[in-house]
Amino acid sequence: MTNESLLTASLVLDHLVAGGAREFFFAPGSRSAPFAYTAAGRDGTDLRAHVRLDERSAAFHALGAARATGTPSAVITTSGTAVGNLLPAVLEADHAEVPLVLLTADRPPELRGTGANQTTRQPGVFGDHVRAAVDVVVPRGLTGAALGADVAEALAPALSALRGDDGVPPGPVHINVALREPLQPALDDLPVSSAGAGRTDTGRADTGRADTGRTGTDGNGAAGSAAGPGWVPSPLDPVHAVDLGPGEAAELAAAAGCLPQHRTVILAGDGAGPAAAEMATALGLPLLAEPSSGARGGETAVGPYRLLLDSATGRSIERVLLIGRPTLSRPVGRLLARTDLRTAAWQPAPVAWYEDGRRQETVLRSLGEVLDFTGRGAPEWLAAWRGLGAQAQRGVDDELDHLIRTAPGFLPGPAVAREVWRACGRDGAALVAGSSNPIRDLDLSAEPGSEGAGNVRVIANRGLAGIDGTVATAAGVSLATEACVRVLLGDLTFLHDAGSLLHLKGEGIPDAQLVVLDDRGGGIFATLEHGELAEEPRWAGTVERFFGTEPEADIAGLCRAYGVPVVEVADLPGLREALSRPIRGTSVVVVAARREGLRDLHARITRRVDALGTGSAG
Missing domain, CATH: 3.40.50.970 (Thiamin diphosphate (ThDP)-binding fold, Pyr/PP domains)
Known part of the structure; x- marks a missing residue:
């Protein structure tokens, strides 16, 4: 060179x-x-x-x-x-x-x-x-x-x-x-590194395509200094907001018994990390953890917590410690906006997602400040949240199971999310969640105490919560870590990034199973105020055109055009069978769903859980 x-x-x-x-x-x-x-x-x-x-x-x-x-x-x-x-x-x-x-x-x-x-x-x-x-x-x-x-x-x-x-x-x-030109090596230049250095994985037999991208280049490369005996994949260690420093875990355990008792909850937003779960467990505090927090499997995590914030137990909260970035629900936003309780955010280092002075939480930099704020939870405080959370989870499951039994031919989104969460708990696949309804469905139906829940790693693009790039993001997760990835996303999110299904000849193929909830359009808008307008004849057409946006696309056919294996399912046995298959190469599961009735389903779930929350707090 x-x-x-x-x-x-x-x-x-x-x-x-x-x-x-x-x-x-x-x-x-x-x-x-x-x-x-x-x-x-x-x-x-x-x-x-x-x-x-x-x-x-x-x-x-x-x-x-x-x-x-x-x-x-x-x-x-x-x-x-x-x-x-x-x-x-x-x-x-x-x-x-x-x-x-x-x-x-x-x-x-x-x-x-x-x-x-x-x-x-x-x-x-x-x-x-x-x-x-x-x-x-x-x-x-x-x-x-x-x-x-x-x-x-x-x-x-x-x-x-x-x-x-x-x-x-x-x-x-x-x-x-x-x-500047020239931009290429001379014909008599030799590449510094020989073809195929460090590449040993020769293919994915069950995809019908050789994974030749993992066997190296064609030998026409040039310049660069070779180093190392071969490629070692990076560990799956998602970016998160807070880590416990050396000795801080021991400090937590030592301090717990000496702290005053407060009715505190720990709210773990996107990227909070395992530290949130460790702290909640050590201090005996309820953990309200978003799916992509990295803390959802914590011992004190509460299931459909957002439905419980207006209960008597929720109204009796005195303090909220925020770790990570909360992005998912309006009930959480209302909780953090309450003026009758104290709120703080644990941020050992500055964060990029807001400007100083633009949020009302007191920023805490040291673990000592955090412990002074949270105190510890009384046993009855944690027991009240755990009991209420378990009842709410059963209520959600019962409503979903009832709908599956009485309306065959499609699956509701929260039920699909529940099955995907459980599958990842069993086989250890990382879970990439699309924005819009899928991540919220997980927040509602992903039971913290289910089998393997503590090992489910959820990654989601919650920085700006766009639907663009979800397929590519999941592929990047798999390629960098060589981990198996399961992706939960809606049909519009899938179509928005369908081009990322394209695998070039000679390139590595990610191990990713995409579970596409095909409800023929923008289901999330049915759960917002637009859904109420859609029930009025004079507004129904406008809402459907600008928000429903039903695509004229054959998703299964599109997958086949890209050479990606696809299976279509419309019932629970079919979904469970598809999720039980080993994840090798890229494949797609298209799940038949409906937007009709989605607003009523969420209303029934809310009413059922509201009926549980009338008792006094612990």
């Missing part, structure tokens, strides 16, 4: 790998070719390269990989509109504090502003949605140590942000690299 652009690309990748990045997702393009040739030469050694057809999908693949591992992952694009396609993933990574690297190739400065093909104003294109943005422009003729020093200096702010220096919350960084 002798030319400037290949040398620059190699140096940039060296720095990113040294900073912890391992998964690199490429979209095809000419200006970014130096990164492709360089990565190909070291694929399967100190990094792993994946190729995806479009930039938006590739970005969400990288987002999923970074969110699942807690380490940086990168998406690499050519110049021009390719860069703009990264924005949805950038916004999600910003608010979800995911370390996503946006590595964009650009024209050199002498071509910028001249009307040159595929050239636009890329530096600063993501505004304040990135933690740092750098424009790497190497002066002509720079070589050797001088080139290395120049690149290192240019990259420093982005690498510092990835490390979280100066207390900056994790998040996306933009590295824009100007590259």
